[in-house]
Amino acid sequence: MSDSNTIPVIAIDGPGGVGKGTISALLAEKLNWHYLDSGALYRLTGLACIQKGISFDSINDVTLLAENLKVIFLPSGGILLDKVDVEALIRTEIAGNNASIVAAIPQVRDALFKRQKAFLKLPGLVADGRDMGTTLFPDASLKVFLTASAEERAKRRYKQLIEKGNNVKLADLIGEIKERDERDMNRSASPLKAAQDAHIIDTSELTINEVFDEVMRLYKK
Ligand code: C5P
Numbered sequence: 001m002s003d004s005n006t007i008p009v010i011a012i013d014g015p016g017g018v019g020k021g022t023i024s025a026l027l028a029e030k031l032n033w034h035y036l037d038s039g040a041l042y043r044l045t046g047l048a049c050i051q052k053g054i055s056f057d058s059i060n061d062v063t064l065l066a067e068n069l070k071v072i073f074l075p076s077g078g079i080l081l082d083k084v085d086v087e088a089l090i091r092t093e094i095a096g097n098n099a100s101i102v103a104a105i106p107q108v109r110d111a112l113f114k115r116q117k118a119f120l121k122l123p124g125l126v127a128d129g130r131d132m133g134t135t136l137f138p139d140a141s142l143k144v145f146l147t148a149s150a151e152e153r154a155k156r157r158y159k160q161l162i163e164k165g166n167n168v169k170l171a172d173l174i175g176e177i178k179e180r181d182e183r184d185m186n187r188s189a190s191p192l193k194a195a196q197d198a199h200i201i202d203t204s205e206l207t208i209n210e211v212f213d214e215v216m217r218l219y220k221k
Contacts, residue, residue, distance in 0.1 A: 008033075008124040009139075010219060011132035014146035015181050015192060016096060017153035019203055019211060023146070024128035026212050031126070036119040037073075038129035038136070039099060041112050043090035044069055044081050046098030056101050059108075066102070066111040093176055100180045103130075106189035130184055133195035142219050145194035146211065148204045150177045 010033075012024045021037060028035035045066045048054075054061045072080040078087045089095065102108050116136055119125055127136060133143035148156075154173040161168045184192040194200055199218050203211050 007120055008141045009137045010126045011137050011140040011143045012128045013132050017157050018146040018148050020128045023211050024126045028126040033124035033126050034119055034121055036127040038116055042099035042103040043095050045102045047090055063107040063111050066108045100183045104187040109189050130192040131190035133198050135190045143195045143198035144215055145198040145200045147202050152204045
């Protein structure tokens, strides 16, 4: 058994800051399934480029880095890159933006394809990203596409950052989110879009628990 015809997959796609990560982690925990945070792989590739002084324009070098990333996803939630915990480093706005620059390179996406497929194991997989339902797991048992306006997503992020003591401006966050949406939606390789058979959930007016319950309801159905 090695594909998503036989191993159940829930694909959760959508733009940045829509709550995919939180919902996906909750689902994986509840179902006791594996969890793929595909965005982390693009974030790690971007970070590795910065750390090694590789320009995002050097497609061959960036691709080689993506192919050879030494990553360990710790069960506790941390992420090791070359044995160093980089969880905090890859979660910044800049790391998200860098991730979306390297993610637009088709060769980088190919390099990370197999690594993502390797997460597909019994008893099941919750896969979170932009192209889980369209490219990685087109046969997924359930495909969900979460949406919310850029303003709403920026407001949520703003709240989180302010609570952590960061000094940020809401207008800057809205601008950054829109810029990343644009890049993710308009690239040629696996652009951000809902699969034809995805269930679209607008999370603007919903709490995390309400979104979680709705996805579980769809899965049980
Ligand atoms: O989901 P997250 O915000 O961590 O993703 C960071 C960036 O990685 C996204 O803006 C997107 O450009 C890229 N990405 C992607 N395909 C995925 C997951 C993430 O292109 N499956």
